[in-house]
Amino acid sequence: MSKETKPPTRNRVDILLLSAAALVVLSAAVPIVLRMATGKSTGNSSEQPNDFRYYQIYTSEAGTTHFGKWKMTGFDLQPYGSKPQYVRSDFGGEPTKLVFTELAVGLEQPLHSCPAVQFVVTLSGSWYVKTTDGTKFAFKPGDVLFQDNTKNSPASKQPEHYSGVVGDQPCQQMIVQLLRPPQVNEPNPF
Template identity: 45%
Template sequence: TLAMMHHGCLHSLSTLTLLLPLTRALTFDRRGFALMMAGAGTEATTAAAPRSNKVLEGIIRYHHLWVDDHGETHVKRDCPFGPLEKKGYASDSQQYVKSFASDFKMADMIVTQQFGENPWHHCPAPQFVTTIAGSWYIKTTDGDVLIMKPGDVLFQDNIKSHPRAEGGTRKAMHFSGVHGDEPCNQLIVQVDVEPQVGEPCRWSAEK
C-alpha cells in the first residue's frame, strides 16, 4: 500500500510538473486576452506597451502616426518636441517654449467626443489630437496599437491625398476607437502642411 501511495504521489508530482508551464501560459494568455478585449474591441489585437508618465524638465513629448514608402502606417512613440527654448513666456517667469509660427498655419481647431469605433480611414487633415478626458486607441496597418490617455498628443498626416494612399486599399489608413466604456473628449488642431513619407518625429529637433 505504501508503495502504491508512493507511486501515486510521484505520478501526481510528475503530472503537476508537466502542467505547470501550461498553467503559466494560460494565465499569461488570459491576462493578454482580457487586456485586448477591454482595450480595443474586435480590431485592436495588440496591446500597447506600458509607457512612463513621468514628466522630465525640458522635454514635451508627442506620438507620431507616420506613413512609410510602401503606404504602411506606423506609430513612433514619445517623440520630443524641439528644439525648446528656455525663456519668459507670459511674464519673466522662465518656461520651455517652442513656437510653430514659422512651421505652419493653423487651419482649424475642433473639439470632439469620440465613442464607439471608427473603421479603417484617413485623417481629415494633418492634425494634432490632444486627449482631454477618457481614452482612445489607434491601430496602424503594421498591426501596432497605441492607447492614449488624458494629456497624450498625437500628430498624424495620413490624409486621403497622401502620396502613398491608394484607393481600394488600406494604404495610409488607420483604425481607431474609444478605450473602455466611456466616450473620449479630444481637442484637435488642424494645420496647413504637406503630408510626408517616411519621416517619424517630424516636429523633433533630432529624428
C-alpha cells in the first residue's frame, strides 16, 4: 500500500496576496504593452472620466502637511479588457509593495509619517487623517488617498499626520507603495 502525498497548500491569505500582487504587476505591464502596440502614450487623450476623485496629503517646504481633494486626469481611452476603457498607469514610480491591513476599532495613531510614497484604498469601515495644518477628513469605502509625507521628504521638517478608526467597526485597507521620491509643494500631482 503506497501513501499518497499531497503537495503543500498555501493558506487563503497567501493566495489573495499573491493574486493581488500579480494584478498590480499586470496593471502596470498591460498598458505599456498596449501603448507599444498602438503607439498611444498615457495622458494624451482629450476625453477623461467624468469624476475620478482622489485625496492627497501633501507637504509644504516647511514640513506642514495639508489635505487636498482632487479629480484625477491623465487617462487614455484604450482597449484594456476587450472594449476601450479609461486607463491610467503612470504615477511617477513603479509599484513596490502591496499591503492589506485592518485597523482595529478605537485605534488612534500618534503623529507619524507614512512608511513610503503610497496609495491607500479604503475597502470597508472608516478611518480619518488629521494633517498638521489642522484639517481632518474621514475616509469611507472606495476612497483613495495618495500620500508622500515620508521620513525622507525634502521638506525642512519631517512631515507627519495623525490617523485613526472612525466608528465601531474595524477599517480594512489596501495599500500600494510606489518607488517614487516624496515631493514638497505638489498638490494634485495626478
